[in-house]
Amino acid sequence: MSASAKPYHRGDLDRTLKDAAVGLISELGPAGFSLREVARRAGVSHAAPAHHFGDSRGLLTAIAVEAFETLDRAITAAIADCADPRERFVIMSRVYVRTGINYPAHAAIVFRADLVDCDDPRYQHAGLLAYGHLESVLAGIRDLANPALDVVNATRLAWSAMQGLLTLYPNMERMNNLGRGSNLGEPEQIAEQFATLLLSGLSR
Secondary structure, three states: OOOOOOOOOHHHHHHHHHHHHHHHHHHHOHHHOOHHHHHHHHOOOOOHHHHHHOOHHHHHHHHHHHHHHHHHHHHHHHOOOOOOHHHHHHHHHHHHHHHHHHOHHHHHHOOOOOOOOOOOHHHHHHHHHHHHHHHHHHHHHHHHHOOOOOHHHHHHHHHHHHHHHHHHHHHHHHHHHOOOOOOOOOHHHHHHHHHHHHHHHHOO
16 A cells, blocks of 8 residues: 555445445346455455455345345335325335345345355344334234234235345246236336235235
8 A cells, every 4th residue: 555545444444345245246146246356346455355244244244234224214214204004014015126126236135044144133133123114014904904914924925025026026027028917017016016915915
């Protein structure tokens, strides 16, 4: 490093490494990820990522935590002025899909137990914040419209539906091109349609 160059502040380097990792995953997918390439893109020594995050799992776990935190903030802002749990459910479904599309690298690794440390306390805390929004709104639907609703399984079902839509949408487009269905519309529109269908069963 030259005498005139400014040393990285630790927080700046963490951000730089995360951004480099996100860019790499966005381009090549999780299979193309390597700490050495992250270091090269960040313009630091090949040992820097390991020094800050321990190993590739540590860096990817930090990005997965960020994914949940971003989703939590997006949901919190979107439902702030909405009191009806059924309307909240539809809004949250759209937000979930929109956030996944806007942050594809985060979405690609957040549930990859082979890549991230799902036992990391930060990961679990951030995940429960996002998951808690959905669980809370479904408890509200139970109290409002269906006392018999199994909130635990309803939450799992709704989360699985939105994550499945994110994962399968490209294949759904291909099936549509083969003449197997009507026009799909945008992912957020489908998320709203899915949420409305789920509400018809959840609300009785």
